[in-house]
Amino acid sequence: MPVSPKRKLESEISEAFIKFQRELIGRGPQEARTYILEDMIITRFKGVLTIEEKHLVENDDGKKLVKQMRQVLREMYSEKYEEIVERFTGAKVLSSHSDISTKMGERIEVFIVDRNIEHELM
Template sequence: MAYSKKKLEAEISSAFITFQRELIGRGPQEAKTYIVQDMVITRFKGVLTTEEKHLVNHDKGRTLVKKMRQVLREMYSQEYEKIVENLTHCKVLSSHSDISTKMGERIEVFIVDKDLEKLLDE
């Protein structure tokens, strides 16, 4: 693969921000992707909307925000995985996601079928 690791990580981050802006109407303030062996890990900062920030100050609201984001992620999991597959040319075997309402961050982890890190130039 003629890609550098840093360039591919940046492209994945950018693609996720674009997708989330189209999906939710706004994207995270920051996204950083890390390729580690057969894992693609993306950390999103500043993911909560203004309304969600108000809700997470209450116990029921925190649960509601986490559940809503979980449902959205499940609805669009194929699209998230397709972004990784299209950019890495690897098959996504599984993906995992979680959101921290305390930090306003979300993490995505994709397990792919190859040691992607070995395939890339530094």
């Protein structure tokens, strides 16, 4: 059964994010899945914490430190993340949002773009 254009694009975006994170941090997430929903691109990364971060998040100060460090890194490289979305979708990123769960070792990225990409792929 052929892969739909939407699923193909979602997979390509996930792979590009994994590659970028491996270059940036030295390792990528264990799993990444991208979802295109109207004018939103949502990517969920599983298994994002390094071994050191896993030890740090065992106490409250460590959790705060890991979240803070990851937030600073995300802000430093937000343009690169947005460039990936723009390159693959051809749409302009209007805003982006990110958060990490130290409990689950997951991170989520949400990008709002200037048009309904899901509709275009139907």
